[in-house]
């Protein structure tokens with residue numbers, strides 16, 4: 001993707017900013033301006049918490065060009081707590097340990113390098129939720 | 137609205153055509169279809185193609201191919217809907233003839249995929265998916281389908297080897313199709329031992345990259361017999377869409393565009409799934425075959441995979457699929473595939489399918505899927521007389 005195309009998406013890539021429908025309350029990610037549930041306008045920004053669980057996953061044994069460094073890497077459909085599914089890589093996890101239902105949280109990581117200039121594209125990945133430290 | 141019939145068909149062998157360019161492949165199929173129909177002129181040419189710009193550095197295929205086959209001057213345009221481009225072009229031809237504005241329309245699907253190295257082709261195929269929200273995360277087209285297969289296995293308690301019947305059936309039927317890419321049966325062992333591509337999808341779950349072209353000639357049904365004694369009537373034609381990205385679908389395991397397009401085509405034809413004698417479905421991956429059978433009404437949700445296990449999809453079964461090898465074994469030259477399906481259905485309905493003939497075939501259905509399920513085109517065809 002071209003530099004402006006990546007730059008425009010910074011609020012989605014770094015902060016998981018979506019939209020909420022003022023008519024039916026549906027939370028939307030990615031933002032899309034028309035609610036797919038009720039077809040009414042949905043321009044109100046909404047901040048997702050970045051927490052969810054693995055709805056499905058795969059492990060790519062054959063990387064897409066530009067992603068060879070991560071091969072083999074797990075990719076998941078993550079079901080966010082607020083409702084939507086998000087497609088993302090999983091990180092900080094052994095592919096063998098990934099399972100459906102696994103709690104995950106968003107982190108910002110390098111996705112790939114693009115073009116002859118080696119533009120680094122950052123964005124969201126998801127990692128297993130760390131177990132909370134026991135108090136006292 | 138007029139009834140529309142298919143009066144001519146043509147196809148090239150599917151495979152790696154090192155000696156032929158895109159225009160030659162398309163030309164071979166168009167000229168064969170024109171000979172079969174006995175026509176020398178046409179009012180329009182619609183070209184189904186997905187990747188000529190990316191893989192061959194060539195767009196503007198309408199004019200290119202029209203001129204190449206001696207039809208300089210006619211209306212000609214390319215139609216694109218990812219892997220559904222071929223049937224989307226057939227649908228445009230159908231609309232043009234049905235409307236009464238055009239009489240003889242040629243539709244060709246063509247794809248020339250083997251000129252580029254594998255990773256380039258893989259990256260190009262991913263353009264069928266959402267560039268900004270799927271592909272940028274390192275997601276290939278195979279892996280999107282793997283996400284569906286994994287969830288399907290989880291939700292319905294299905295094992296990977298339960299899908300083996302799909303590629304085994306496809307390869308068996310391709311073995312006797314002279315136009316198929318893989319004319320060799322495979323065993324359950326071959327399926328289980330195949331190299332993993334994106335777990336749980338292995339190489340034997342996946343249709344191959346290939347070159348190929350297929351063409352049909354359409355005309356109003358009331359004059360079709362003048363050209364072709366064995367014409368086949370299009371009794372249902374529909375195109376429906378869903379969200380482009382898998383994550384934007386209401387229920388990823390239900391191909392709602394496939395269901396919508398099948399329902400619209402059934403309604404137009406005045407039939408239901410029980411009246412269909414064979415189904416050329418879009419087995420880009422074995423999971424796609426299972427989901428298509430469910431969406432088109434041949435199986436309950438979660439049960440599509442068992443039609444393959446119980447042999448109901450074979451040539452003599454309840455609902456034969458992929459009767460010439462399907463995408464898996466005939467091969468999947470993406471933008472051409474939808475037209476291959478229609479050509480194969482015509483062969484069945486003309487009773488010219490040789491060893492692949494479905495006995496007493498009277499009504500056939502074809503379904504071509506663009507992307508992971510976002511554009512789905514269904515056609516229902518009937519033998520004349």
Ligand SMILES: [Zn+2]
Pocket residue numbers: 021022023024025026035036037038039040
């Ligand atoms: Zn709404």
